[in-house]
Amino acid sequence: MKRFILICAFIAALGASAFAQQSTAFAEKPALVTAIGQSADFEMIKVLLNRAKVPYTADPLVKAEKLDGSAKTLVLVVGASSKGLGAAGISAEAELVRTQALLKKAKELKLSIIVMHVGGAARRGAMSDAFIKPCMEAADFAIVVAAGDEDGLFTDLAAKAKINLAKVDRISSAGAPLAAAFK
Amino acid sequence: MVKQKKLVAVLAVLFLFTTAAHNVFAQASVQDIHGRYLIEHDYRPSSSLARTGWLSDYYPELLGTPGDSKVYYFEGSKPGGTLFVGGGTHANEIAGIMAAVMMIETLNVEAGRVIVVPNMNSSAIGNQEREPELPAYTSRGPSWISIRTSSGIRYFKYGSRATNKAHQGVADPSGGYVHPDSSEAPLAGWEFRNLNRAYPGRSDSGLTQKIAYAVMQLLIKEKVDVAFDYHEADAGGRLANMMVANPKNIETAAGALFDLELDYGLSLKLEPSNMEFRGLSHREWGAGTDAQAFLIETPNPAMVADAPDDVDVVNDPENPLGSRVAKHLYATIAVVRLFSDEHPDKAIRFSGLPGFEDLSDKGLGPYLQ
Ligand SMILES: [Zn+2]
Numbered sequence A: 001m002k003r004f005i006l007i008c009a010f011i012a013a014l015g016a017s018a019f020a021q022q023s024t025a026f027a028e029k030p031a032l033v034t035a036i037g038q039s040a041d042f043e044m045i046k047v048l049l050n051r052a053k054v055p056y057t058a059d060p061l062v063k064a065e066k067l068d069g070s071a072k073t074l075v076l077v078v079g080a081s082s083k084g085l086g087a088a089g090i091s092a093e094a095e096l097v098r099t100q101a102l103l104k105k106a107k108e109l110k111l112s113i114i115v116m117h118v119g120g121a122a123r124r125g126a127m128s129d130a131f132i133k134p135c136m137e138a139a140d141f142a143i144v145v146a147a148g149d150e151d152g153l154f155t156d157l158a159a160k161a162k163i164n165l166a167k168v169d170r171i172s173s174a175g176a177p178l179a180a181a182f183k
Numbered sequence B: 001m002v003k004q005k006k007l008v009a010v011l012a013v014l015f016l017f018t019t020a021a022h023n024v025f026a027q028a029s030v031q032d033i034h035g036r037y038l039i040e041h042d043y044r045p046s047s048s049l050a051r052t053g054w055l056s057d058y059y060p061e062l063l064g065t066p067g068d069s070k071v072y073y074f075e076g077s078k079p080g081g082t083l084f085v086g087g088g089t090h091a092n093e094i095a096g097i098m099a100a101v102m103m104i105e106t107l108n109v110e111a112g113r114v115i116v117v118p119n120m121n122s123s124a125i126g127n128q129e130r131e132p133e134l135p136a137y138t139s140r141g142p143s144w145i146s147i148r149t150s151s152g153i154r155y156f157k158y159g160s161r162a163t164n165k166a167h168q169g170v171a172d173p174s175g176g177y178v179h180p181d182s183s184e185a186p187l188a189g190w191e192f193r194n195l196n197r198a199y200p201g202r203s204d205s206g207l208t209q210k211i212a213y214a215v216m217q218l219l220i221k222e223k224v225d226v227a228f229d230y231h232e233a234d235a236g237g238r239l240a241n242m243m244v245a246n247p248k249n250i251e252t253a254a255g256a257l258f259d260l261e262l263d264y265g266l267s268l269k270l271e272p273s274n275m276e277f278r279g280l281s282h283r284e285w286g287a288g289t290d291a292q293a294f295l296i297e298t299p300n301p302a303m304v305a306d307a308p309d310d311v312d313v314v315n316d317p318e319n320p321l322g323s324r325v326a327k328h329l330y331a332t333i334a335v336v337r338l339f340s341d342e343h344p345d346k347a348i349r350f351s352g353l354p355g356f357e358d359l360s361d362k363g364l365g366p367y368l369q
Helices: A001-019 A041-051 A084-086 A092-108 A126-140 A153-163 A171-181 B003-028 B094-106 B190-194 B206-219 B247-264 B281-288 B319-340 B358-361
Strands: A031-036 A057-058 A074-079 A113-117 A141-145 A163-167 B047-053 B070-075 B078-086 B106-115 B146-147 B152-157 B226-234 B242-245 B269-272 B294-300 B348-349
Touching: A031 A092, A031 B094, A041 A057, A041 A074, A041 A171, A041 B078, A041 B190, A074 A126, A084 A092, A084 B269, A092 A126, A092 A153, A113 A171, A113 B190, A126 A153, A141 B047, A153 A171, A163 A171, A171 B247, B070 B152, B078 B094, B078 B206, B078 B319, B094 B106, B094 B226, B094 B294, B146 B358, B152 B247, B152 B281, B190 B247, B226 B281, B226 B319, B242 B247, B247 B269, B247 B281, B247 B319, B247 B358, B281 B294, B281 B358, B294 B319, B319 B358
Parallel strands: A031 A057, A031 A074, A074 A113, A113 A141, A141 A163, B078 B106, B078 B226, B226 B294, B242 B269
Antiparallel strands: B047 B070, B070 B106, B106 B348, B146 B152, B242 B294
């Protein structure tokens, strides 16, 4: 019996690690990175992509019409900043409309979609969560700083969407899974 | 006999006291006009100090006013860029002041220049009176902090957020303060005496506006490349542990924050300046000068809204002063390193500061002069 439990545990651990690690690179280059919710986390992800040497263009306010298939992967830096939205002169409602159109077009163009949430608890709450949900439903992969998933929202949404979720303890640790996602 | 001895001793003490008092008076009377109204801070510069000057060197109208402040210049043997560091914009934000003091006392500049103003608002450091219209956190804290160093216990002044009303020269606007270039709603009237709402300053307004004007002139005349304004915030609030960067240099800020995490496990939040909200250093320094402009916020327990008045701002168990000072210094180091890599002709290189973990764990005492 003990032996059986051990084997089960071993298999479970194996499965968990395979799940935790994006085993095969799936995303094609170049990437297009945008800020869903206009937070400055966008700047941090640009640094991450630079250092991972992933070619990309960055446009925090890119609209669906601008997607023409030249970028193969859409990186969504998700998290609402009322300051950021204010500075960009865009309402939360308009941002949600932009996001939904962007996701629809990305699906039509068969782009890979990577969700990144790196702002922790400060980028959670009603406004952020409204952006998180549609993005997670459309995503192929998500990378989340654990402090933003304390209530398990990302874990649940990833399970529902049947996508891999990489949980990291800090932003700088998000570089490895992000780089590994690109072919 | 015993009585006589006692009398002699008392007389001797009295004599010494009066001579000392006389000396202080004599010194004060011939003291440079710069320091007329100012606290003589016990800051002990490292041997690599090139010279000191005054804010009034950049705007002579500040000369002999409570708004003047000492400027410390460090120069490397190799040419390079110029780093500016300001502490005490809000004089109750003690980690900002002490981070600047730590620089003054330990810095060894190898390339480029470092200019330090530890007390950006000299009027505010001498004024801790609790004004009814200001929130309690703006002046809460000890008058002085004490730190045990190898040369004995040393004392450093703690002040308040706003310029002394008696020094401002112009009354707080009764309808609230509106920055002259702002289209936003008025702030509370006392914000007229908030140095970090006054940039780029004015020569025809209150003392706070004149200080801001002098700082801008310094940044321009000294061709500052990288400028830091050291602040503190409510320990549990949104601003604590944040770097604010002018949009023009937000990529450098983001890169530096990555390096801070990787090298020291230190995570700071990042925000760009709101370009609509006028008067803040990171916004106006970046827009009005060539400098890349940054502001750091560390968590000060005295700035929590309902903190007790006897709160310990040095040995707070969660955020001791050493760890807050380390955050300021190492955020600066990370930015300067990236800036220097990107601009090799303007590289700024310095050493001498205590290690991040040493300073965080042991506090300032072992490293001050
Ligand atoms: Zn401040």
